[in-house]
Structures are given as C-alpha cells and as structure tokens.
Amino acid sequence: MCKSYTSKTCSSEILYERAKKVLPAGVSYIIRYFEPYPFYVKEAKNAHLIDVDENEYVDFWIGHLALILGHSPEPVVRAVKEQIEHGTHYGASHELEVLMAEQIIKMVPCAEMVRFTNTGTEAAMYATRLARAFTKKGKIVKFEGGWHGGYDALHVGVKPPFDVPESAGLTEGAIKDTIIAPFNDLEGTIQKVKNEEIAGMIIEPVLGAGGCIPAEKEFLRGLREICNEKNALLIFDEVITGFRLAPGGAQQLYGVIPDLTILGKILGGGFPIGAVVGRREVMERMDALKYERHECCFQGGTFCANPVSLTAGLVTLKILEDGTIINELNRKGRKIREELREIFGKSKFDVQVVGEGSLFHTHFTKNEVRNVRDVFNADRKRLIDYHAFLITRGVFFLPTKTGGLSSAHTNEDLDKLLEEAENYVRKTT
C-alpha cells in the first residue's frame, strides 16, 4: 500500500498495533487483514464506510456482501429498535420464526421447510449432515474454489493447490469422505463420482470467494441429473446468491432446483443468521418427533431464530420480494461490468470482468475465467495493487475479493468507482 494510505490512516495504525497483541493477526477474520494494516471503521452509512481517521470509502464489500439495502437501512433500523424493546433473545418459540419460514418458502423455489442457524458455516455443516442422514451415505462432493465456511468436511479444495489441507487441525477422518470435483466441468465431475456412493453435492451457483464465477447453466443441470441418478441430494449454497440474483436466488434465475439450499448474509438483514431449507421429505429428517435418534439429524443452538435477526431479515425480504430492487441492481451490475470492461479494454492490461447480477470482479488475465484455477493463474499482485489503489482513493473492495452492489449505492458512488478505475489505468500506463 502506498504512502498516501499510511499518511491518512494514523489512528488505524495505532489501533492495529494494539489489535496485534490481543487478536491473532490483529483481526477477527483473516480475510479482513490487508497490508500494511486494515483501516478501522467508525461508522457505516448507506453505501459508505467512515474510518477512525474520518476517511470515507464507497463500500463495495458491503458487509461480506450481506447488505443488499446498504448499511443500516431505515426500515430495518426502525423495526429492530421496536423489536429490541420486546426482547433480544427469547430462547423459546415465537411467531417471527413462523412468519420468516413462511416468507422464505414463498420466495425460494426449493424451500418447503426451514431450519434457522446463526451463520452460513453452521448451515453448511447441518446440510451436509442432513444429506448424510437422509441418504444413509457418507461421501459429499464439493467443487474446486467453493467456500462454504470453515466446517471441517467442506474446508478443503478452496484454493489451489487442492491437495493441501486449507487449515491445520483437520483430521483425516473429517475430510476423507469429501470429494473435490472440478467447477464448470461436467465430464470431470462425472469421472470423479462415477464409482462413488455419494450423499450429495454442494455447490455455490456463483463462486464467491473463488472469484465471482457463475456456474454454467448446463453444468448445474448436469449436476441435477447426476444427483437424480445416484440418489444423492443437490445442495445449493446460496449464502451469497440468495435474495440477490433473484428474489428466489440463483435457483430461480437458472431454473435448476436443488433438494436443499443454505442461506445466510442477506437473510439476516444485517444481523447474524443462516438457514437450511429444502424439500419436506428431506427436512423432516430433522424431526425428532417423527424419527428415532439413530435416524434423526440433530440441528439447533442457543441463538437459532434470534428475534432481532429475524426482524431485520423479514423486513429485508419483504422489500426484496417483488423483484424491483433486485432487477434494478442486476441492471446496474451489468452496466458496471460493461463499463469496467471498456475502461480496461483501452488500457495495457488484459482484464476479465466477471460476475452475475449485482456481483462483479476484475481478474487481470487475458484468458477466459471459468473456474478458480483460472482465477489463481491471473495476476494476483496486480489485483491487490488495483484494490489497494482504490482504497487510497476512497473506494473499498476487500483486496482480491468479489464486489457487490446495494440499493444504497448512488449513481455518484458507481461513477466514483469508474473514475478511479480510469485513474488506475492512467497511472499505470
């Protein structure tokens, strides 16, 4: 990061020095670290972050892509304030969980029943367990570049090289039943699974952490067929794409309906949440009134169906339900990708601007980007340099990560990105 960052972020630097002593790597999630130290947010408003040194950033990271209405949207804040007056955490059954489940079922094509979790990771963990409980088989297929959170069985094959564990502390037992298949490669996937008894396949319809790469429709259709043939469950991880690509998520957009879906991010309206949703017959495997312990899949937790998260989420889903905002964001997403392509097209850089709907990313390579291998073969140093430049100019992408739009982004916010992308091209040409 250049001098203009360090000279503008003195208070953040001091905070980071303190943070290093009390938080491993000085952060609460390693992806939030970037060199030489992250700025510290003091306030977030609409589509802007303001740091402790009063620098303002147009935010295209929008809370790990969770904030489709921007930071603290007024209807959500109002509803949450009211809810807090009535309790922050009941630890008992309440109407909101019914209302929210009904709302999800109305919007998400595969959803016939719902169970709430607190994070996407937890939802991925329980969906995997549920697939195994339902099919009585052990193996689970995930795809190269797929990020489903840090749950052991799925915390493999995220970044190349794929034969090296993504984390220390994963036992052989925890990952031996996970098959890593190539993304957007149906033939390769068929080869991987043809001699295997599989419980299910979990896939992000648009790779998020893996570089914002849409799955090809034919590929998703092919996976649906493989699962049908093998009596396995197709699980969509729509933690990012849910309520973003369409009111019913990627499954609505692509017209491929999975058996189970995991949700998170947007579902919580800015508060922590996750959910497993899907076909009744499968979801009922979590019904301990119906199934004996040896056949029943446990799911639950202290904060499940937290009323504050559900209040915020329900307001958000009702705003998104008719598709008006999502369609508009998708239109803007298309436009921003086109305009970025145009800007980089005139530069000395070979750039692929990728994405779907209101998600977008910029990879510095002349080759088409169809999977995470292509993403890592691109010029990552250049990407970090580009994102670092944008940060010094008041435009925030978490370096190397996917960007997203919210309804709080104004035309000026979008113009600011384009203008700074042009400045980057100019500066480096």
Ligand SMILES: Cc1ncc(COP(=O)(O)O)c(C=O)c1O
């Ligand atoms: C596609 C996808 N699935 C699952 C997760 C895990 O969700 P959480 O961070 O809420 O545990 C993430 C988080 O970024 C994600 O992007």
